Amino acid sequence: MANPSPFNYADIGNIGEDLVANWLQSTGWKILHRRFWCRWGEIDIIAEYQGTTVAFIEVKTRSSGNWDEGGKNAITLQKQAKIWRTAEIFLAEYPQKADYSCRFDVALVHYQLETKKVIGAEFLERLSISGYEFKLLQYIEAAFDK
Template structure:
């Protein structure tokens, strides 16, 4: 069996983010940014949802979601990514969200929340046939050698307010 360099394998984190972004779009969200970064940190996905009437521009009905995506394979040490959302990580995401809102002041009056998406990535062997997983998924994606499942989407996963003042 060949021992390929790491660059030969896809980045499962990016694959998980792709799946979550596609699912968000399919459920009515608009993806504003992917991997928004500043000196304080990075936010995987920033999405907007307008709950106002069609054709009506109203910031009071708009929502921004700052989404942290955790993609894990079986046997991960951190409860599928949940325990990786430490208070320090939450603070970095909040600070980065504040920078985003400072750069886009027209969105500063939107309601904001911090969501977490848990994605399971499974390596698929070519000689394996049939369905091996029976747990429901919000969304799935397959590509050569991998199957991804959006296992859980947690809206408002941690409480925090963004203060631009």
């Protein structure tokens, strides 16, 4: 039997979000909020690019053999509507951002036990922690319409 992960579900999600936030910052984005919450829902990361664009980012962190294609299938129409309503609340609270171009992005992070081999550049960013490897496999810009 494989060793169980030393992380709980929330830890795994937080590490995935940390990885994505670090990658966004390294590509010129400014993180405005992490886990922005209102009664309609939560947005994992809200980021701004050069004072012109705001991205509302949903991060899905999954291990091998998951049921939802690395998190893609978890972004249902209901989930999209919750993110959209939450984004509206954010923009109402920060009206100076309301004229920015807005988009809804999805980041797919994979984690597994760390291996000695790192094959190719099949990921955008990588983080090793407590014997596990987290990789940003795909970043989907404008993943769904607002």
